[in-house]
Amino acid sequence: MDFAAIRSRIAGAEGRLYWRSLGELADTPDFREYLHREFPEQASEWNDPKGRREFLKLMSASLALAGVGACTKQPLEPIVPYVRQPEDLVPGRPLFFASAIPHGGIAQPVLVESHMGRPTKIEGNPEHPASLGATDAITQAAVLGLYDPDRAQVITYRGEVRSWGAFLTAMQAARTAQAARDGAGVRFLTGSITSPTLAEQVATVLRDYPQARWHQWDPVARDGARMGAQQGTGAATSAIYHFDQADIVVSLDADFLSCGPGSVRYQKDFAARRRVTDDNKVMNRLYVVESTPSLTGAKADHRLPLRATEIEGFARELSGATGGAAPGGEPASVPRPGGADIAAWVAALSTDLQAHRGRSLIVAGEYQPATVHALAHAMNQALGNIGTTVTYAPSIEAQPTDQAASLNELVADMDAGQVEFLVILGGNPVFSAPVDLRFAERLQKVGLIVYHGLYADETAHLSHWNIPATHPLESWADMRAYDGTVTLTQPLIAPLYEGRSPHEVLGVFTPQPDRRAHDIIRDYWTRAFEGNAGWNVRSANGEPFRNMDAFWRRALHDGFMAGTAVTEGGPATPFVPAPRPEPAAGAAAGTAGAAAAATPQQQPGPGSPPAPPPEAGALAQAQPAGPPAQATGVQPPAQGGLELIFRPDPTIWDGSFANNGWLQELPKPLTKLTWDSSAWVSPRLAEEHGLDNGDVIELRYRGLTGRMPVFIVPGQPAQSVTVFFGYGRPRAGRVGTASAEARDFNPYLLRTSDAPWFGEGLEISKTGDRYLLATTQPHQLMEGRAPVRAATLTQYADEPGIIHAMGHTPPRTLTLYPEHEYTGNKWGMSIDLTTCTGCSACVVACVSENNIPVVGKDQVLKNRQMHWIRVDTYHAGDFDNPETYFQPMPCMHCENAPCEVVCPVAATAHSSEGLNDMVYNRCVGTRYCSNNCPYKVRRFNFFEYADWTTPSLHGLRNPDVTVRSRGIMEKCTYCVQRINQARIDAKREDREIRDGEILTACQSVCPSDAIVFGNLNDPNSRLTQLVAQHRNYGMLEDLNTRPRTTFLAALRNPNPELEPAPPAAQRPGGGH
Incomplete structure (x- = not known):
């Protein structure tokens, strides 16, 4: 790739040049070949008379087939009626339950949509102060995890199926053996805990077994933030930003x-x-x-x-x-x-x-x-x-600690033979622990290992007892949101398998070993309501509860307990452990430090200012040195050379969601890579080493060696390489298990305990191997057109019409036909490019709502992904540090839709309210509509993507949306099923549909409120007001398609003292 030519092209462009990929800028042969497939040369010309006659024959055949399109065979779906139907359950009407999805121990509040007892869709909880109704992509995909057929399903001991009763009997014997030694050989390993009930259970177990230890480890631990707050404020606090x-x-x-x-x-x-x-x-x-x-x-x-x-x-x-x-x-x-x-x-x-x-x-x-x-x-x-803009409040974690030091202490004890009984609640430390600790090797020195997790993963493979975990949507739990609000998780469905919650597993080590999670949690909050657990929950918003039942019903209805946020005076998560004994002589380095870090600190009141800042000398010592490397062959940190940076993968995180097909196929922000991870390198570093996307490099770091495919990312620091951990798993299920080749692409093999996030001394070399990366960044190009419009705030304030000057809008009278009048509802959408952050939560929400299938890496490579909305990424300006813009792209629902006039069977047509509808049973799969769509938003089912053979997936689908079959074209419908439901409700109540009553799936999930849907015929609607703004524009308006989905141009607010004001905005530069 000629990087000098790329820079020269950017510098010589007339106007502002927007580009999506390096291949587009370099005009590489691969890019030209792909472009030819999407835009065949001279495709608009058809001068052969014989060819025209053949076309007419095909059209006639298509019209004939349209008559039998409705005969598409649908799979059998037996319906069994209720013997006694629940009073609040009406067929066809979903119910919503407030709940929460944990992520890193922190509650993500949600409303879960349930159809006939089946959770099908996750929405945000609009009443919860921690989210105000929004969610992220990972939370949206949690419903797929519920129905995952690869979840651990039965209790096993050394690979053989056992019952819960057999497990209780075995644990009773183990408890009896350890009771005589006060639990000296017992260790518990968990992630961060914010659950007040679970924290009390841990404290109870540690009081009953005073020699036992509780360790915490999360591969994405927030040790820096935790310890920085401790040093900056003098107490165990959390910074909350406003x-x-x-x-x-x-x-x-x-x-x-x-x-x-x-x-x-x-x-x-x-x-x-x-x-x-x-x-x-x-x-x-x-x-x-x-x-x-x-x-x-x-x-x-x-x-x-x-x-x-x-x-x-x-x-x-x-x-x-x-x-x-x-x-x-x-x-x-x-x-x-x-x-x-x-x-x-x-x-x-x-x-x-x-x-x-x-x-x-x-x-x-x-x-x-x-x-x-x-x-x-x-x-x-x-x-x-x-x-x-920032307040400080007590930490919501029970016993906040330095988790890296805590794991080091556990590993040292295992290596010394001091751990006889290890209970692992969640996580996957065999896969994710730092490589220098040799966790898998040391784990085999433990006499009895109990593992509680969702999957039979790498850690389960080395454990004796494997207890399947319940999914958050099928279990009871309590936890705290980032602001400290206590949030409840309640089951929407009975456990699909023989799963148990963490409360039930930990309860095995208490005097009441067989209690259900609901009883454990309800008992804790009963005592809290009576004032015995340090909480004040007897009232909400100034209104006292009559009794415990009223408090509990309100908490279940709302999904959270009002007034428990640490910013509102809520306490730190109570945790009163037994006094810890002195560490034994010869304990590994870091044990004392971990014990000190685990000691509860004084908690400040909410909003309290921090202590005076420490002196510079103290700041220099803020990061502990940590224990020395434990593994032979791992060299000490080096200075100089390249820098290696570790980050969790933006979609599958630390590997926990590797078996989630929605997240695997979700294009990652910035690179739009799917199904794989990569090593990010800068254009300058790629130029120095002769690298191109997909080249496999060898990484040599502190005596360790790894391999990763390269992805060139503009804006990456010149001498840094970033790798994303989570991939390369050998035991993750049918979706997430890596191939033999991709198993080497595991950054955990380079990650050490004393440098978990970055370190110097990296060397790279090109191996000569290539690995095919499936990225959607060059897909759905709009050849020769730049759809993004952007300006600075100053330019927009001085000249509001600057956005419209960037393009041409044909007059609405440019037609010989009278314009169709929409007298009722006239649906449209506005997307604000200034506030859109490119998080892709809208993509997963659309997948969940509309039964969009996963097609796999091979099909993505052929540009056959099925997402109805995509988020295009555009770059502009300096090639080494460009400006970046995100543009969500659903169907435009054009009033003059080019797709409609070419469909030979009228499978796509306009509704009375202006929707560009798809009639699935008419479609015969000519794909003319897709070829004629300038926005590239139509998707075709080349195969039978829908999975009808896996029983557990049947409950996942939204019954309000048709599951499409092979040979059918599909696209965004503006969530017409939600429109229809709102129309039914309005008709029953004899009123018009209210503004804001209909929220499309992409709109309801959006954390930045960038998407607004509404009625263009309502002069008071929010959408009408946005469309009237000077920033509003329609994409490719010069084609006279009259899109109903319009955009608000992106604005930036640069500091004129930092860089010169940019020249007056011009019409964006084109592509080719």
């Missing part, structure tokens, strides 16, 4: 729009300050300093790519300029970024921050060390942001 109050936001490697416990609410609050209207031309400003391109960086007004090791040095420079902690005194090993650009950035940021004291916010990244977090806390205090 982006809706911030005029200036500075991100120090923090991807707060897509990662972290509060990302959903943070997206909503952040987007609220970027929603520009003709009457309110004001928006916040975002500066991002980051080591890996992210969604937050893509939305930045200014973005500075730095190595991860340089973020701390930049933070020190900025801290000194803003009056925070003194920048001097740090260790010499801390790299300090230099150059005129850095100085200009520090000067501009400090000026802007000082000008917005009390209205600014500095956020440190989850994967940065504690030092950076402590510096951010100190700067927020110096700028007067405490109490406005």
Whole structure:
């Protein structure tokens, strides 16, 4: 790939050049071949008379086939009536239940749609303060995990099926043996716990077995944030950010729009300050300093790519300029970024921050060390942001601890033969533990291992007892959201398999070993209601409850307990363990540190300001050294060379969701890669090593060796390589298990306990092998057209008509036919490109709502993915640090739809309310409509993608949406089933459909409220007001298609002191 030619093309473009992929910019042979398949040369010309006659024959045959289209054979679906039908269950009417999906131990509040006792769709809980009705992509896909046929289904002991009673008997014998030694050989390993009930159970077990130990480990542990808050405030606190109050936001490697416990609410609050209207031309400003391109960086007004090791040095420079902690005194090993650009950035940021004291916010990244977090806390205090844009509250985790040190302590005890009985609740440490700990090898020294998990995974394979876990949608639980609100999980369906909840498994080690989860949780909150557990839940919103039953019914109805947020005075998660004995002589390094970290700290009140910032010398020691590497062959950290950065995969996370087909086929943000992971390299590094997308490289890091396919990502720091862990699993089910070749692409094989997120000393080399990557980034190109329109806030304020000047809109009188009048409802949609963050939650929501199938990697490579809405990514500007724009693309529902006039059987036609409808039983699969759609939003079923053979998947499907068969074209319908239901409700109540009553699946899930659906004939509707904005435009309007889906142009708010104001916006540059 000729990178010099690419840069020259960008520099020489007339106007603003938007591009989607490197292949498009370089005009590579592969890209030209793909483009020829999608846009055959001279496809619009048909001069052969014989060819025209053949076409007429085919048309006649198609018209004849249209008459038998309704004879499509549908699979048999036996219907069995109720003997005694539940009173509140009406066939055809779904019920909704408030519940929660845990992620990293934190509650993601949801409303679950249930059809006839089957959970089918997840929505956000609009009443819950932690989300206000939105969810993320992973939460949306949880319903598929419920019906996963590869879940662990039976209790086993050494591979043989056992009963729950047999397990209780075995555990009773083990408990008796350990009771004589006060549990000295017992260890519990869990992830982070925020459940008050589960925390009390752990504390009870530790009091009964005072020599036992509880360890915590999550491969995406927030140790840096946890310890940074401890050092910055002097107590075990959590920082809670209020982006809706911030005029200036500075991100120090923090991807707060897509990662972290509060990302959903943070997206909503952040987007609220970027929603520009003709009457309110004001928006916040975002500066991002980051080591890996992210969604937050893509939305930045200014973005500075730095190595991860340089973020701390930049933070020190900025801290000194803003009056925070003194920048001097740090260790010499801390790299300090230099150059005129850095100085200009520090000067501009400090000026802007000082000008917005009390209205600014500095956020440190989850994967940065504690030092950076402590510096951010100190700067927020110096700028007067405490109490406005950031508040501090007690930690919601039970016994917050340094999880890396905790796992090191467990491994040292296993290696020393001190662990006789290990209980693992969730997680998959055999796969995800740092490679230097040799966890799988040490695990085999444990006499008895009980594993509780959803799948028979890598850890289950090495365990003695395997207890299937219940899915959150089939179990009782309580947990806390990021703001501390206690949230309840309630079952919508009886357990599909012989699963047990963590409460029931942990209850085995208490005096009442066979209690159900509901009874355990209800008992805890009964005592809490009576005031015996440190909670004040006797009233909600100032209204007292009559009794415990009233409180419990309200909590189940709402899905959460009002007033329990730590920001509203709710307490830290109560945890009173037994006093820990002194560590034995000769214990591994890190044991004492872990014990100290596990000691409960003084909890501040909600919103309390942090303690005075520590001195610079103390800040330099904020990140503990940690124990030495445990494995032979792992070298100590090195300085210099390339930098290796570790991140969780944006779709399958740490590997926990590897068997979820929806997430595997969801195009990852920025790269649009599906079904695989890759190593991100910068264009400059690729140029130095002669790399192209799909080239396999060898990574040599601290004596370890790994292999990864390369993906070239504009905006990646020049000397950094980012890898995403979660792939390469040998035991993940039929969807997630890696092939023999892809099994080597496992970044966990390079990840060590003392450098979990980044480190220097990486060397790479090209192996000569190639690996086929399935990316949708070059799919559905709009050849020769640039659909994104963007400007700066200043340009838009000075010249509101600048957006319309970027394109041509034909007059509506440009036709010989009278325009059709829609006298009733006239449906349309508006998508705000300024607030859209590209999170792709809308894609998964659409898949779940509309029964969209998974097609697999091979079909994605052939451009046959079935998503009805896609999120296109466009880049512009500097090739090494471009601006990035996201554009969701559903069907446009054109008034002059090009697809309709070419369909020979009228399978696609307009409804009386302006929808571009699909009549499935008429479609004969000519695909003319897809060829004639300039937006490339139609999908064709080349095969029978729907799975009718797996029984558990039958309950997943939405009964309101037809399951399409082979040979059928499909596309976005504006969720017509929801429109029809709202029409029925309005007719029954003798009224018109209200504005906002219909929420399409993509709209209801969107955390940034970027999508609005409504009635264009209602002058007071929110949609009508948005369409009237000067920012509104229709994509490819010059084709006179009159799309009903329109866009609000993307705006940025750059600081004129940091970089010169861009030239006046022009019509975007074209493609080819």
